[in-house]
Amino acid sequence: MKKAMKAAVVAAGITMLMGSVNMTEAVASKATNKSAQAAKSSAADKKAVEAVKAELSKKFALKNPGDLYILYVRDKALNGGSEFMYYMNMFQFKSYEDYLNQAGKLKGPTIKKPDDLPEGYQFVKGNIQPPIVANKDKYEKEVKSEAKGKAAYFKKIEWKEIGEINLEFANGKDNIQMQVSHKIDKDAASNGYRYIKSDKVDAKTAKKIPDMVRNMLTWSDQDYVYNITTNPGNPLTKEEMIKLAKTAVKK
Template structure:
């Protein structure tokens, strides 16, 4: 083997060995950081909670509870000690509005952005409004913001009011005294958002209520459910389309 070739092979081997060493060092450094973070987290979790902090947490939860009951506003709470919240560092208060009057529901729904549900003009004879529910979001950038602000505050619990503008879930329910008829709006999952059109449920024939789902390609899906045996699929679709206001 020529000297030049031997030198080239030796050089290449050195480079490969150096690259492997760098990769191993980087992995070791990353592992060390992860271990330190884990140890720090465990130490924080094991840290005793003072009586003063417990008192503050109880008072703050009570304050937020009263605020949500009075105003209907939504608050997100960050817990410095997740063990006081079943292991979770985030909880929610408010953000759910329930109605027994269609007029009251529509008044609130009309202030929201995006699509809402309304009483369909082709509602079958004999059906009357029963209840409605509007729910705010529990996921999004605002959760990370509250978590970051809570950590920065150093408080054992941190609460922030969230002004949401679009409902994540809306449900309307009607009854004719025997059967129930329901309409829903909800966030589409990543798998469901790939499908478009109207789809029947996959429940056994004897299981009620029966559903028809509608995906129009947006970020939300809609559904109609009924316990009636007399309603055709075509009628369900027409009712659902009439109940969605975009």
């Protein structure tokens, strides 16, 4: 009797052992299949991303002024770790009249040649950029929604509101740069003008961003930041820059 029970226990143990082996093999097989499927999916995504990027590159290569595209990629690893990528051809101008013509078609405040611009200063260049800062979340939500189920997708964004404007006027070695841009964080308007002389720019910033070493006058309203800057050594005083600021914005 004892021998029979012992044999039964051994048989059960063997059955359990065999069962464990079978379960392990099943789990391993399932994991292998899952890994293979993931690899296959990843390869398919990579191919799709490459195709979409190639198509987008062709469109972007046309370099149409004002073009803005947003690329969405489901697998961030296939896009340098980013879910979205922006492609932008800003409006660029060598003529002040051309700038005024384009600026007049867009919503939002623009900047213009101040009434008291010192004699001798001439327009050098300018650009208008889309309102990415103000609409980033909206744009990305829209593109991702349209891309549902796709490994990659891009959309051309039509924009009718200024995001940033930069103008430059020069007189020999001296220049005046003017800018308006969307605030990153909305808050109350600034209390008057803030002026920083070029020699007061901290050394760390000056070393990292040499172009920041300028005499700068800044002010803001609830949605936009404005500034007028001059090169170090420019004879324009703080008071004269404030006078320019008073007629530099058109709303």
